[in-house]
Amino acid sequence: MTIDLGHHGDTEVGAGLIDLAVNVRHEPMPGWLADPIKESLTQLRAYPNDREATAAVARRHRREIDEVLLTAGAAQAFVLLAQALRGARRPVVVHPQFTEPEAALRNAGHEVGRVLLHAEDGFRLDARLVPEEADLVFVGNPTNPTSVLHPAAAIAELARPGRVLVVDEAFADTTFRDGVDGEPESLAERSDLEGLVVLRSLTKTWGLAGLRIGYLLAAPELRERLAAAQPLWAVSTPALAAATACASPTAIAAEREIAARVAAERDHLLRRLAHVPNLTVAGTPASAFVTVRLPSADKIRLELRERGYAVRRGDTFPGLGPDWLRIAVRDTAITDAFVATLTDVIEERL
Numbered sequence: 149m150t151i152d153l154g155h156h157g158d159t160e161v162g163a164g165l166i167d168l169a170v171n172v173r174h175e176p177m178p179g180w181l182a183d184p185i186k187e188s189l190t191q192l193r194a195y196p197n198d199r200e201a202t203a204a205v206a207r208r209h210r211r212e213i214d215e216v217l218l219t220a221g222a223a224q225a226f227v228l229l230a231q232a233l234r235g236a237r238r239p240v241v242v243h244p245q246f247t248e249p250e251a252a253l254r255n256a257g258h259e260v261g262r263v264l265l266h267a268e269d270g271f272r273l274d275a276r277l278v279p280e281e282a283d284l285v286f287v288g289n290p291t292n293p294t295s296v297l298h299p300a301a302a303i304a305e306l307a308r309p310g311r312v313l314v315v316d317e318a319f320a321d322t323t324f325r326d327g328v329d330g331e332p333e334s335l336a337e338r339s340d341l342e343g344l345v346v347l348r349s350l351t352k353t354w355g356l357a358g359l360r361i362g363y364l365l366a367a368p369e370l371r372e373r374l375a376a377a378q379p380l381w382a383v384s385t386p387a388l389a390a391a392t393a394c395a396s397p398t399a400i401a402a403e404r405e406i407a408a409r410v411a412a413e414r415d416h417l418l419r420r421l422a423h424v425p426n427l428t429v430a431g432t433p434a435s436a437f438v439t440v441r442l443p444s445a446d447k448i449r450l451e452l453r454e455r456g457y458a459v460r461r462g463d464t465f466p467g468l469g470p471d472w473l474r475i476a477v478r479d480t481a482i483t484d485a486f487v488a489t490l491t492d493v494i495e496e497r498l
């Protein structure tokens with residue numbers, strides 16, 4: 149069966165359904181973010197100028213300005229990489245992961261190799277599985293859909309002279325570890341690793357999927373090659389205003405608080421799921437979603453829709469299949485109601 153790499157959770161939500169399928173946070177926008185976006189609407193006559201936002205992002209990650217490229221969501225960065233690096237001979241995507249990197253590579257004419265991590269190993273990264281000749285490697289950290297957070301050192305080991313190593317950190321801001329100041333296992337500040345490209349998204353935690361804003365961090369020469377593939381004025385003025393606001397100390401402090409809350413709500417979800425018959429959780433989840441394995445998950449997903457819940461199908465991720473589902477972490481009341489319904493659906497099928 150060919151896998152539909154273009155399938156995304158947003159097509160699974162619908163009127164009247166509680167959305168556990170899309171990993172975008174559902175909270176009102178804080179004033180420090182909404183106000184500059186609104187204010188930017190008074191400047192739409194001018195072409196976008198990314199200087200301030202680029203400097204703010206560089207400051208946030210302790211990088212130089214010429215190491216930052218703002219993009220129309222992290223998704224645009226996949227396309228820039230695929231197009232600018234057409235000369236790559238052995239591109240490899242570490243799966244299961246977000247399907248757009250592979251889709252962008254294939255659309256640009258690349259032949260893509262898949263490295264499959266295994267459920268039995270908790271979907272942990274095994275650097276030995278990545279072929280030595282791979283000259284363009286995509287890995288997610290934390291990984292969508294498995295929610296597994298690989299150690300930064302294990303990812304850094306994949307860097308090589310002559311290889312571009314793309315680490316998709318779209319969900320890094322959702323990760324949290326007690327006693328750690330900042331995002332555990334992020335490589336965003338590492339300018340010393342040859343060929344490293346870190347991708348970041350601002351659409352998840354800040355509920356900005358419709359605005360399209362993200363960025364990449366890379367050495368100046370590589371950043372320049374990627375920028376040359378980008379359409380002119382790719383990032384709109386409101387999106388730039390959001391990027392500046394989301395790089396501020398206020399935003400970073402808010403992100404850390406949200407990540408701590410997500411961790412507590414995820415633990416609650418995991419405690420509830422532990423009592424659900426026939427269900428196992430993939431790996432050690434570390435982000436705002438968890439992936440579970442249960443027999444006939446494809447049928448259970450349809451039954452859940454009948455009862456008001458949208459969850460993300462697992463069969464469109466290489467390395468998973470019809471027995472997998474991804475569930476977003478929501479507040480404890482939604483989780484409790486959802487898990488009760490899920491349990492009913494499973495028990496009725498036993």
Ligand SMILES: Cc1ncc(COP(=O)(O)O)c(C=O)c1O
Nearest residue numbers: 221222223246292318349351362
């Ligand atoms: C792992 C991962 N990376 C990147 C993206 C793209 O995010 P953006 O909205 O910034 O384009 C997504 C969106 O679902 C994702 O799940």
